[in-house]
Amino acid sequence: MSDDGVYVGHAAKDAALDRGWLLGHFKDPHDPRHSEALEIKWGIHPQGDERAQWVRGEERTALLVLISGRFRMRFPRREVLLERQGDYVVWGRGVDHSWHADEESVVLTVRWPSVPGYRAD
Template sequence: MADNWYGGNANDDADRHRGWLLGHFVDPVDGGVRATGDLEVKWGVHPAGQARPEWTAGDQRTTMLLLVSGRFRLDLTAGSTTLARQGDYVIWGPGIDHSWAAEEDSVVVTIRWPSVPGH
């Protein structure tokens, strides 16, 4: 396979990097075009009741969270919102901490930019 394209399945590929499909942490030898410092993309499958117990702290990237299915609550230092309709999304910028909880079985896509080592 050429290294400038890739076809896969998010459910299958997500296990390799805690759900992350693209980012600086993908080995360029194995990941090819998926290895990038420009952004990170995560496929998140969360059963009802699963929550992130801790809050992020001091992240200086921009993030977008997009609901594919389910009901997913996002808690931001700027307020809380619940994504309930397929396609609902939230974008937040640098300096806003977050936590989350899956109120129903949920699938979400997270996009962060840039992809910064050490985060």
């Protein structure tokens, strides 16, 4: 990072350093990627990758956009298959969810707000 308040990076490389997260409250306060308003994740998932446990009691709203591959979002009453670049899904606070990569997939997730101390493992 330079001292001019500008950060230039590569999503895949930077994502590998912090479980995929590129922006959020968990970045250093002096880093331009620090935000209490939202979080952004660059998720790279091999075929067959899936969330080990459902996220329950989500405190944020989220948007997930398919960059490449075939990715399945699971919700209590439905599944959503993202299969064309640009397909996306939005879910709100309190919506339990899980996911599965039907093919090797890259997804971009935006969550808001960025909640200090909250982490869905």
